[in-house]
Amino acid sequence: MRLKTTTRVSVSAIRLRYLYEVVAAGSMRAASDKLGVAPSSVSRQVAQLEEELGLPLIEKGRREIALTEAGEMAVRYYRHQISEEEAFLSELEDLRGLRKGTVVLALGEGFVGQPLSAVLHEFTSRYPDMRLKIRLGGTNEVLRLVAEDEAHLGMALETPVDPKIRVWKAVPQPIKAIVSAKHPLGRKKKVTLTDLARYRLALPPRNFRIRQLIAQAEQKEGVFLTPAITSNSLLILKNFAQFEEGVTLLPELASIAETQAGTLRSIPISNEALSQTQVQIVLRVRRQLPAGVMRLLHLLEGYL
Amino acid sequence: MRLKTTTRVSVSAIRLRYLYEVVAAGSMRAASDKLGVAPSSVSRQVAQLEEELGLPLIEKGRREIALTEAGEMAVRYYRHQISEEEAFLSELEDLRGLRKGTVVLALGEGFVGQPLSAVLHEFTSRYPDMRLKIRLGGTNEVLRLVAEDEAHLGMALETPVDPKIRVWKAVPQPIKAIVSAKHPLGRKKKVTLTDLARYRLALPPRNFRIRQLIAQAEQKEGVFLTPAITSNSLLILKNFAQFEEGVTLLPELASIAETQAGTLRSIPISNEALSQTQVQIVLRVRRQLPAGVMRLLHLLEGYL
DNA sequence: TTATCTGTTGCGTTAAACGCACATAAGCCT
DNA sequence: AGGCTTATGTGCGTTTAACGCAACAGATAA
Incomplete structure (x- = not known):
């Protein structure tokens, strides 16, 4: 997609602002005071804006300045632009202040x-x-x-x-054996894969990284675990351990609430691949x- | 009423534009080509914009530029601003072209x-x-x-x-005596105030300039006209002349349609104050x- | 790894905005 | 009507922002 190549005309912001201040202050001198610049600069900027737009903006040759219709439009446009800018800056402020x-x-x-x-x-x-x-x-x-x-x-x-x-x-974040408090393994300080193979197991499906790590451990030790149940829901796995006297293998974090409450226990596994996993x-x-x-x-x- | 004296922060238009072109072109170099300026300038303007806003706008250290959240907001703001400006300029164009x-x-x-x-x-x-x-x-x-x-x-x-x-x-635009085609005065080339005083008159009220001019003429000639009817509606005055055989005094312009149609006639009055009036x-x-x-x-x- | 894109930085140059001084014009007051 | 006050417009030298060029550094792809 090709974007437009038109040279943007871009109404000068400073000139518009000067025009606005002139109108607000009632005269170029007053505006120049407020703006902190020389009156000549104000006069020039307004004149140049008129040239840019191709239309007179203020009615010349009188003591008090008065806007032409085009001038009114320009001031209205400027005010609108200012309010949009303020909205933008305040949005940005929110972002900067981490609020959004x-x-x-x-x-x-x-x-x-x-x-x-x-x-x-x-x-x-x-x-x-x-x-x-x-x-x-x-x-x-x-x-x-x-x-x-x-x-x-x-x-x-x-x-x-x-x-x-x-x-x-x-x-x-070692993968541990998760069992209920009453489970035979619950009192052990450490279990081997061979130990685990004797119990009913609940494991995640094969596309889960946990299961892949378990597979690595199985390969290495020559012991293969057959899950009684497979689920992609950690809750189901944990429920299996808690209420069906089974065993599941999970990172400690996944069952931290239950181990702290005492309803489940997490037992380290004596296998390098499983005990050295990291989150x-x-x-x-x-x-x-x-x-x-x-x-x-x-x-x-x-x-x- | 005192206006706000807060120093306006004014997000630089050129910098916003450069940022926009950079994302549109996909890279600073492409943008610089399109803008017709050196890549260094583009880089600087974008950097200065980031400094002004106090937030990073593009994610640095990669080949393709990518906007941060603040950058997205800035570009969105710029686009909005541009569309507003176009609307303004087109309004102005209408004005310039006398269309509005x-x-x-x-x-x-x-x-x-x-x-x-x-x-x-x-x-x-x-x-x-x-x-x-x-x-x-x-x-x-x-x-x-x-x-x-x-x-x-x-x-x-x-x-x-x-x-x-x-x-x-x-x-x-002399004030003339307006009568119907059948009226006795209708055939005269000129009438005097004295002539008029003999007929039934319909005149505008005293706060009308016409009536004031008539008053001047009355003063000068020592003849005073007493209207049978007074109305601020020219139509009523003309109807009085047309359908009730009366006379009314009006500038020729006010009854030009009827005199051209022949239903009314306008007779010059031989009085300087009334015959030399101007519109x-x-x-x-x-x-x-x-x-x-x-x-x-x-x-x-x-x-x- | 090299080749070749990219963005960035230093420095001299150009152009816009500015301040000052003065000219000019409009309104006010006598 | 004419002087007086006040405001806008203009010429010119000065300051500041934007620029271009050239060299450098980081990142991607062969």
């Missing part, structure tokens, strides 16, 4: 459910006019959104390396982030 | 009725988007309107001298008139 704006946060599957609610609640209440968009998706989806500037921030588990992605912060906050390399996003970023950092 | 505008014409009492309709019709049809305001009033009212710029032009009978009023054109087109001294007004002025000149 949109932050898009992409979350990996590890966070599906009601995670982060404390952080997000703090953010939305501290900046009530900021809109927060949360996009959920698999780890790869998160990366794509961040790489293509469709999301400002991403949080996901064990993100693969990508030249366009910068890992801002990574914190250990990562990612953004696009060299991307300039709006201030609001930085705030959320810091909140998330503190949370992890 | 308002002309205020003040008419004295001698023109009440349906006079000038040919001229006014020609004017309104030739400049269909020009608005024509006609204010009717006594001669003094006409002069006040013109003196105080509430009317562009005035037409009245025998206007008194006034330093603020300039007589643009004056044409003789005058007046305007304020040194007033600059819009082009549209000049056109009407010339049309009126031609008519008289």
